[in-house]
Amino acid sequence: MAAAEPIIKMAKIEKSFPGVKALQQVDFELAAGEIHGLMGENGAGKSTLIKVLTGVYKADSGQIFLDGRPIRIKSPEHAQKIGISTVYQEVNLCPNLSVAENIFIGREPIKNGRIDWKKIKNEAETVLDKFDLKIDVDRKLSFYSVAVQQMVAIARALIISAKVIILDEPTASLDTDETNKLFEVMRQLKSEGIAIIYITHFLNNVYEITDRITILRNGELIDTCLTESLPRIELISKMIGKDLEQIKEMENYSKNIGENNKVLLKAEGLASKGNIEAFDLELKEGEVLGLAGLLGAGRTEMVELLFGLNKADQGRIIIDGKEVKLNSPKDAVDYKIALCPENRKEAGLIGNLSVRENIILALQVTRGWFRKLSQARQLEIAQKYIDLINIKTPDTEQLVKNLSGGNQQKVVLARWLAINPDLLILDEPTKGIDIGTKADIQKLVLELASGEGMSVVFISSEIEEVTRISQRVVVLCDRAKIAELTGSEINQKEIMYRIAGGEA
Ligand SMILES: Nc1ncnc2c1ncn2[C@@H]1O[C@H](COP(=O)(O)OP(=O)(O)OP(=O)(O)O)[C@@H](O)[C@H]1O
Numbered sequence: 399m400a401a402a403e404p405i406i407k408m409a410k411i412e413k414s415f416p417g418v419k420a421l422q423q424v425d426f427e428l429a430a431g432e433i434h435g436l437m438g439e440n441g442a443g444k445s446t447l448i449k450v451l452t453g454v455y456k457a458d459s460g461q462i463f464l465d466g467r468p469i470r471i472k473s474p475e476h477a478q479k480i481g482i483s484t485v486y487q488e489v490n491l492c493p494n495l496s497v498a499e500n501i502f503i504g505r506e507p508i509k510n511g512r513i514d515w516k517k518i519k520n521e522a523e524t525v526l527d528k529f530d531l532k533i534d535v536d537r538k539l540s541f542y543s544v545a546v547q548q549m550v551a552i553a554r555a556l557i558i559s560a561k562v563i564i565l566d567e568p569t570a571s572l573d574t575d576e577t578n579k580l581f582e583v584m585r586q587l588k589s590e591g592i593a594i595i596y597i598t599h600f601l602n603n604v605y606e607i608t609d610r611i612t613i614l615r616n617g618e619l620i621d622t623c624l625t626e627s628l629p630r631i632e633l634i635s636k637m638i639g640k641d642l643e644q645i646k647e648m649e650n651y652s653k654n655i656g657e658n659n660k661v662l663l664k665a666e667g668l669a670s671k672g673n674i675e676a677f678d679l680e681l682k683e684g685e686v687l688g689l690a691g692l693l694g695a696g697r698t699e700m701v702e703l704l705f706g707l708n709k710a711d712q713g714r715i716i717i718d719g720k721e722v723k724l725n726s727p728k729d730a731v732d733y734k735i736a737l738c739p740e741n742r743k744e745a746g747l748i749g750n751l752s753v754r755e756n757i758i759l760a761l762q763v764t765r766g767w768f769r770k771l772s773q774a775r776q777l778e779i780a781q782k783y784i785d786l787i788n789i790k791t792p793d794t795e796q797l798v799k800n801l802s803g804g805n806q807q808k809v810v811l812a813r814w815l816a817i818n819p820d821l822l823i824l825d826e827p828t829k830g831i832d833i834g835t836k837a838d839i840q841k842l843v844l845e846l847a848s849g850e851g852m853s854v855v856f857i858s859s860e861i862e863e864v865t866r867i868s869q870r871v872v873v874l875c876d877r878a879k880i881a882e883l884t885g886s887e888i889n890q891k892e893i894m895y896r897i898a899g900g901e902a
């Protein structure tokens with residue numbers, strides 16, 4: 399495959415941003431009918447390489463060839479015209495338009511001088527059928543989950559593109575079934591001779607679907623390998639440039655922290671109709687409680703009640719022995735509860751503010767705007783968290799929109815750590831985060847719990863991650879708490895078994 403004339407060739411691509419060399423002399427080749435994985439840590443330059451290829455950014459130097467001929471790609475529209483489409487990391491659609499409109503926006507078929515709605519509807523249904531996605535294409539996109547929205551974005555790219563499809567972390571918010579469906583579609587496209595560039599942080603996915611893998615590190619090309627002849631451990635060490643000691647180190651952490659500590663928060667019969675069925679919960683100081691379950695199992699709905707994002711219509715919440723009412727996030731924050739949400743956009747990350755401003759935001763709100771943090775204090779706090787969780791940015795004043803996706807995620811985490819909460823709720827904190835940093839975040843969570851006595855509620859779709867750091871695991875299914883596991887019950891098999899509906 400590698401021997402054939404590549405459909406795309408990028409040669410000696412350079413791209414710098416103020417203070418950052420995002421790409422240095424990067425070569426990349428893509429063959430027709432191959433699925434090519436692009437791997438690297440957060441900020442390695444993956445998205446930038448794609449944006450150069452699709453005309454979002456102009457390279458400072460270097461050349462791009464399409465079917466052997468040099469080409470200057472002027473804009474994303476131009477890229478689409480010549481058959482290159484992208485599905486970005488963040489779903490980039492119009493939530494207020496219907497599903498069908500989103501798939502066809504900008505390219506509506508015309509019949510007798512009018513938009514052919516019937517055709518739009520039919521074709522939208524046909525392409526979603528490929529995913530086995532039976533949804534009402536007339537409904538507003540915002541009605542559906544992030545996962546479905548992601549599928550719609552992919553469907554849109556499928557309809558537009560003939561030659562090359564780029565998927566920048568499309569599976570980050572998909573569950574296993576949905577990912578499998580996507581893979582089926584990808585294989586089908588591959589057999590039709592379409593070339594696919596696939597970016598993800600999930601190693602299993604990369605090994606399952608790709609033919610070749612290109613690894614970037616700090617903006618440099620490290621290697622391009624055939625997937626089948628690249629052992630995992632080698633891939634990881636190429637990505638992070640060191641061995642996996644830090645991950646092994648984690649195994650040494652005690653799992654018993656918090657066992658005899660006092661109870662911080664108690665939920666009794668808490669419920670919200672249509673969102674989550676009545677559940678009891680007890681959280682001790684210095685304890686990490688994992689929430690496991692499939693996408694849509696009710697994990698997010700559960701923590702929304704604990705953060706006042708949604709009002710319980712039944713049950714009580716008791717903090718430090720006193721019943722409290724959490725009617726809004728402000729109430730929750732007053733009780734020193736923080737929630738770091740799953741979706742960066744919902745998280746209120748403000749792209750046009752600096753890393754510093756974004757990090758101090760929640761802290762400033764809790765103090766009130768009349769007690770403004772001094773500039774010096776702001777800088778100190780921002781720098782502390784940049785160092786602590788290793789946010790890749792040239793300085794504290796960089797605008798957040800200029801950070802890579804994973805590093806934006808870390809800024810959200812920093813914002814909530816900065817208020818020094820008693821209870822920290824993390825909803826998928828490591829989604830889109832590279833493997834080295836993932837281990838760092840897990841380690842940090844354990845340190846905060848055992849060292850500072852912080853209670854942590856940890857949601858992750860990766861069961862392995864939940865079992866690794868939790869002292870207790872609540873399993874959810876179909877919007878209800880179905881089990882609570884401790885000690886040796888906390889293992890992948892047991893959790894899967896419970897989710898599948900098994901009894902003890
Ligand atoms: N518009 C921009 N302005 C300034 N710096 C930028 C801009 N876009 C990207 N960068 C910087 O370039 C580097 C590469 O970023 P890129 O988004 O390509 O990383 P990535 O490999 O896609 O990471 P992730 O896995 O987190 O998505 C980062 O240091 C990032 O902060």
Ligand SMILES: [Mg+2]
Binds near residue numbers: 445
């Ligand atoms: Mg990226």
